[in-house]
Amino acid sequence: MSQPQPRLRISEIFHSLQGESTRVGLPTVFVRLTGCPLRCVWCDTEYAFTGGEMRQLDDILSEVAGHGARHVCVTGGEPLAQKPCLDLLRALCDAGYSVSLETSGALDVAPVDPRVSKIMDLKAPGSGEVDKNLWSNLEHITASDEIKIIIASEADYAWAREVLARHGLTQRCTVLLSPGAGLVDPQDLAAWILRDRLAVRMQLQMHRIIWGDRTGV
Structure with missing residues (x-):
């Protein structure tokens, strides 16, 4: 008897331009899983x-294929809160997609298929969830992964600068610093980065610039 298919709780699947990470601007299919154990104060989802x-894995793969895009981003919520997310990531890689995973950094990334590019948050104090950072995850970050930190204040920036130096993160992978929407002026964050000569990439949320606060785009 064949094993039952994995099932995942899906909030939405949509085709858009990637608004963040080094893949910004690329046509991408987003698979947004439901649920998150964190409650960051600036959360926009x-x-x-x-x-x-609840949808079966084959049903999800069929909808993704229908959009005809090469890049797929599995996001949330926190996608790793659903164990079958690992099956979805593996199946997407097996199907030949270029796959990225947006994860909060609070759950173990060790079991994630190594073909997946992990876009992993580190939560600064201004998020309200700094205690949820699972620091052992840094052991599983490779050059194909990216670390993102949302900066909600100059104190958050100072925290990020210290963490990057302590763990040597800019030597290991791309590091993305983002100004919290409505919390930090992008010009200020740019000035701090240039002042300190940080080897990071500053990013704005391109999807917000194009579509504002609309979802599913």
Whole structure:
């Protein structure tokens, strides 16, 4: 008897331009999983905390294929909060997609398929969830992964600068610093980065610039 297919609770699947990471601007299919154990104060996807629809893995793969894109981003919520997310990531890689995973950094990334590019947050104090950082995850970050830190204040920036230096992160992977929307002036963050000569990439959320706060785009 064959094993039952993995099922995942999905908030939405949509085709858009990637708005963040080094893949910014690339046509991408987003698979947004429902649920998250964190409650960051600046979260812009609270609608994905609950609800969603249970869907079989083959059904998800079929919808992704229908968009005809090469890049797929699995996001949330926190996608790793659903164990079958690992099956989804592996299946997407097996199907030949270039796959990225947006994860909070609070859950173990060790089991993630090594073909997946992990875009992993480190939560600064201004998020309200700094205690949720699973620091052992840094052992599993490679040159194909990226670390993102959202900066909500100059104190957050100072925290990020110290963490990057302590762990030598800019020598290991791309590090992305983002100004918290409405919390930090992008010009200020740019000035701090240039002042300290940090080897990071500053990023703005391109999807917000294009579509504002609309979801599913």
